[in-house]
Amino acid sequence: MSETEDDALIAALWRVVAAHGWPGLTMGRLAAESGLPAADLRARFATRFDLLLLHGRLMDRAVLAGTVPGQGGLARDRLFDVLMRRLDAMQPHRDGILRLLADMRRDPGLAMLLAPHVGVSMRWMLDAAEIGGEGCQRRAFALGLTGVWLATVRAWAADGTEDLGPTMAALDRALDRAEQVARSLRLMPRDAPAPVPPNAEA
DSSP: OOOOHHHHHHHHHHHHHHHHHTTTTTHHHHHHHOOHHHHHHHHHOSTTHHHHHHHHOOOOHHHHTOOSSSSSSOOHHHHHHHHHHHHHHHGGHHHHHHHHHHHTTOHHHHHHHHHHHHHHEEEEEHHHHTOOHHHHHHHHHHHHHHHHHHHHHHHHHHHOOOOOHHHHHHHHHHHHHHHHHHHTSSSSOOOOSSSSSSSSOO
């Protein structure tokens, strides 16, 4: 499938989820909504979960494609920009994603399956923000950014404004807390404006 076809398929996925919920998502319904033969979907996707992984990769791609190398400025500001651009990429699918989030509260197993993949995406978001680090430091940054992201998504889910002002405020607060924790754990110097030097090798 081309990138355009992937985008169209994921848009169809979220329309089906918005209408029927995650429990009501079937490959038959997705085939009907997307216009793709069910046989083609089976050839590519073993389970419905694989569609969520495709969605995650497309969101990663959207952020990375919009990243300008050598951005400069503070790492914190770059992270803010990266995560807001990820939310911008999710916004067209808001109804379906909100329905999934609601369904996940009754399906903790699905949340557990998704968790490691969210962590992988956050490593890509660190790359998009040009934040390096190695070993334990890198893992700590990814874990911290995952916490920031989840707090921001919760705010986004409750934010009905067009400009997403409350979401941006929540992201700002979450980044403040993450920076304080990083300093307290000496993952960054007390006088440093960024967790690690930008453009460090990942």
